Amino acid sequence: MLLNIFFFMFPFFFFISFYFFFLSLYMIYLNFSFFVCWNMHISSFYISFPLYFDFISCMFLAMVLLISGSIIFYSEFYMESEMYKSRFFYLMFLFVVSMVFLILCPNFFCMLLGWDGLGLISYCLVIYYQNYKSYSSGMITALTNRVGDVFILASITMFFSMGSWSYMNFIFSLNLGWLSFFFLVASMTKSAQIPFSAWLPAAMAAPTPVSSLVHSSTLVTAGVYILIRFNYFLSDSFKFFLMFISLLTMIMSGISGLLEFDLKKIIALSTLSQLGFMMTTISMGYSNLAFFHLITHASFKALLFMCAGLFIHSFFDNQDIRFFGLMNKNYSFSLAMFSVANFSLCGFPFLSGFFSKDLILELFLLKTVGMFFFFLIILGTFLTVFYTFRLIFFLTFKNLFFFPLEISNKKVGIEFSMIFLFIFSVFLGYWGTIHFFFPYNFIVLPTSLKMLISVLCLFSFFICYLLCKNFFVFKSKIIVFFSQMWFLHFVKTDFLKAPFFNFSYFCTKSVSYFSEMFYGYVLISWISELSFFLNNCLKSMFSYFFFFVYIFFFYFIFIKFLDI
Known part of the structure; x- marks a missing residue:
């Protein structure tokens, strides 16, 4: 049943993708875009969910859906021997939906659904194989992306104080220095720029179809996409x-x-x-x-x-x-x-x-x-x-x-x-x-600069051909420095493992010990004593209750007898 569903999703994604490709052509030729807003009132509560379709969003959405359709069809063969294949496909579908939210929503509060969804589901996909390496890679991915989430939340707070959550209302605004800083740091964490680069090679612990989707059009490109959208802030x-x-x-x-x-x-x-x-x-x-x-x-x-x-x-x-x-x-x-x-x-x-x-x-x-x-x-x-x-x-x-x-x-x-x-x-x-x-196609440069790039590529090719015959790399300190991403590998392992993982382990053991002592001994003894006390009170109350009923009954009979 699941296989039939995702065979149906493959042509569906392709059809929607080519539709958005042609829609983006229509928009670029006519200089046209449109804004859709879904409004709903619940008692005194007002909900607004906007969607913005222009050339950039439609073109990028078309590319995301095209790649997603190809990868889902690819995964049906690549992951056919996996035990939890249904969970994998559902996570991939939610990953694509999160990216669609990020692309189409001009409202920061709505965009946060896609931004946080990418971080959460990427963690679930990285730890798909459930071993120590996957858990470590998933943790560094989640923690690094949470840094960007904090700065996005701070920018949402600043926009709220300015009167709107939609970035379309601030295109011609000036003096947005802190907002520029928040967006810059958030995009650097999502797109793995220095010093947040360690999580991107670590995310290779995920299955290959996930890597293909993450590194082409979804998670790592989200930071570049929001900077393209908000480049006027910088x-x-x-x-x-x-x-x-x-x-x-x-x-x-x-x-x-x-x-x-x-x-x-x-x-x-x-x-x-x-x-x-x-x-x-x-x-x-x-x-x-x-x-x-x-x-x-x-x-x-x-x-x-x-x-x-x-x-x-x-x-x-x-x-x-x-x-x-x-x-x-x-x-x-x-x-x-x-x-x-x-x-x-x-x-x-x-x-x-x-x-x-x-x-x-x-x-x-x-x-x-x-x-x-x-x-x-x-x-x-x-x-x-x-x-x-x-x-x-x-x-x-x-x-x-x-x-x-x-x-x-x-x-x-x-x-x-x-x-x-x-x-x-x-x-x-x-x-x-x-x-x-088309306007960028006519660039006039001197002959030396025009040929520089081609000569550089040919020179790199010949150097590569000469050096690649030696397969071995000498283990020296400078080689280790460059091979470990300028020691950013230390951030991925020792730096995070020492304070964060150990602190997490300490908190987990402390909470479990406190829960065991409090719930297992103290609270149970309190409850037993309270139960014994309430039981005695209840027995006393029942005896007093029947005594007063007995007195009231005889008093009622006595009053009736005197009236007679």
Whole structure:
């Protein structure tokens, strides 16, 4: 019964997705948007639930539903041997519903339903496998997201004091410094910018379909989405700070991706790098281009995780890329889709990622940002191409692998679920450039700067080819520093485990001891004594009651006798 329900949801999500794609085209051409508000009165209580449909919300909602439909169909094959598959599908559905609330609600109080729903359900999905690693990863994910929830609640309080919960009423407002700070910190926690980056690789303890949905279009993109919505809140000083933090995040994740051997964590660190790239774009003032890169990134990142899940499933749940190899012999079509998504990630001409990434880099070269930021963006681009080709080398160009390989009939169904995302990874950037971002296409740069990005990518490719022949990494202190995300791994384990986990354990033991002592001994003795006292009182009351009834009865008879 459950399988039939989710087979029905797969075409339903696709139909709604393409409907919103065409609706977004209609809105961008006619410069049109509409606002829907559902009002309800309960006695003297008034409830208002608004929904705002414009080009950004409809396009992003279409991409979320397209990816969700593909992943649900993918999960029917990938999770078919799981015991609690129904719970997994219901959680995935609630995860998508929470993201829909976040996208469509312009009211902060209503948006909090989606914001908190993403944090709560992501915790339930990360701990799906119910082991120590999953519990630890779920706790760091939940605690980090609660930091963002606190700042969102503080911003809701400030908006309430200003007279409204809708951000549409404050578009032209000034002096919103504290609100800018609250939104900036909330978006940094949700999108895992430094120093809140440790939870994103830890969330890889969730099943691969969850990782595909989380890292492409839902949880980690929520912070970027609210900054795209509220970019007019940010002052120049906050934009400068955001550019610095996002570029550092891009560099940190790129270096960590070079030293990582876990397939899912490499793709997660590439997500972190691209989130830093989107934040940099917002800090430059190009929020529309950040949104363009957001939707192109969602398509090929979901495809990357789905292909990686197929490879992991085929190698009996092995995730170490040193044991992979010769994937082109047995998984040629899946590897072709994986390579297209990987090339799109590093901005290979003329795939989807190229049309957004190259455009943003050229506009960055036009900005007067200084040599330090210029060096950081160039280094981040170099590292992106480096770990992209390193991953392809380990999967393809190695002549041997050390793990058993499983060929199953599920591969056909899994590959079919990726077809639409593969098409979008190839054509979405060109289609979006024609329809949405045509004014940015004419950028005049000197020949040296125009060729800089292409030369940098080719240079990174050759360096990667020369260095990837050596599979071993020397264990030195500097290597450990870079491989553990600049010791942000310490925040994930020791820092949180010592104060928070131990304090939680102490509180749990204290409460249980107090409950056992109070309820088990003190309260029970009090209740027994009270029961004994009430029992004696009740016996006395019954005796007194019958005595007074007896007297009243004889008094009544005596009065009647005197009247006679």
